[in-house]
Amino acid sequence: MIGAIWAQSVDGVIGDGQGMPWHMPEDLRHFKLTTMGNPVVMGRRTWLSLPKKPLPGRDNYIVSSRNPGEWSTGAFVLPDVPDLATDTWIIGGARLYDSVMDILDVIEVTVVDAIIADAYGDEAVFAPPVPEDDFALMKDSDWLQSETGHLNGSDVPLRYRFLTYERKVPKDHV
Numbered sequence: 511m512i513g514a515i516w517a518q519s520v521d522g523v524i525g526d527g528q529g530m531p532w533h534m535p536e537d538l539r540h541f542k543l544t545t546m547g548n549p550v551v552m553g554r555r556t557w558l559s560l561p562k563k564p565l566p567g568r569d570n571y572i573v574s575s576r577n578p579g580e581w582s583t584g585a586f587v588l589p590d591v592p593d594l595a596t597d598t599w600i601i602g603g604a605r606l607y608d609s610v611m612d613i614l615d616v617i618e619v620t621v622v623d624a625i626i627a628d629a630y631g632d633e634a635v636f637a638p639p640v641p642e643d644d645f646a647l648m649k650d651s652d653w654l655q656s657e658t659g660h661l662n663g664s665d666v667p668l669r670y671r672f673l674t675y676e677r678k679v680p681k682d683h684v
């Protein structure tokens with residue numbers, strides 16, 4: 511099973527190039543529960559954006575043309591997306607998601623109830639659209655109210671929603 515996991519605003523924003531636009535503890539718990547124990551693969555910019563690295567309890571892989579060094583301590587650096595044979599989670603960012611859509615079996619999306627693309631302007635980094643021809647929505651939590659989750663620079667608690675998409679025609683990963 512190859513999965514991708516991300517959190518996006520209603521209008522598709524996942525970040526500003528440096529970090530995420532919100533702090534959402536429920537999503538962080540969901541991310542941890544979903545990925546724990548499995549390898550995680552990320553682009554260089556996502557690695558650099560992690561407040562604590564490497565992510566514990568998971569082998570961390572960074573896709574980058576750069577040589578490993580001090581910057582990558584605690585992770586494995588790969589020049590390309592590897593052939594993935596075991597259960598693995600692709601954890602971003604946008605550039606990496608775009609390049610792996612064809613090999614995904616599962617997509618876990620957290621939707622944060624905010625519209626922020628205009629506010630972020632050119633800095634906005636967007637999730638790829640989930641291709642509806644290839645993926646079916648299998649689970650939808652409906653809107654849930656976060657206790658403390660909020661946009662950066664705001665203290666208004668936000669709603670969020672967990673969506674699980676699965677590939678309609680399963681692919682074989684040998």
Ligand SMILES: NC(=O)c1ccc[n+]([C@@H]2O[C@H](COP(=O)([O-])OP(=O)(O)OC[C@H]3O[C@@H](n4cnc5c(N)ncnc54)[C@H](OP(=O)(O)O)[C@@H]3O)[C@@H](O)[C@H]2O)c1
Pocket residue numbers: 515516517518523524525526527528529530552553554555556557559573574575576589590591601602603604605606607609635
């Ligand atoms: N909301 C969420 O769930 C979520 C999740 C993850 C990230 N984010 C946000 O997304 C933003 C970062 O995303 P991003 O799209 O700017 O960067 P990214 O995909 O994390 O990293 C881009 C870099 O990774 C390498 N790379 C990515 N895909 C590659 C591929 N297919 N083949 C070879 N190299 C590849 C390249 O590194 P080199 O230049 O070194 O060759 C590229 O410059 C941040 O704001 C982060 O906070 C949000």
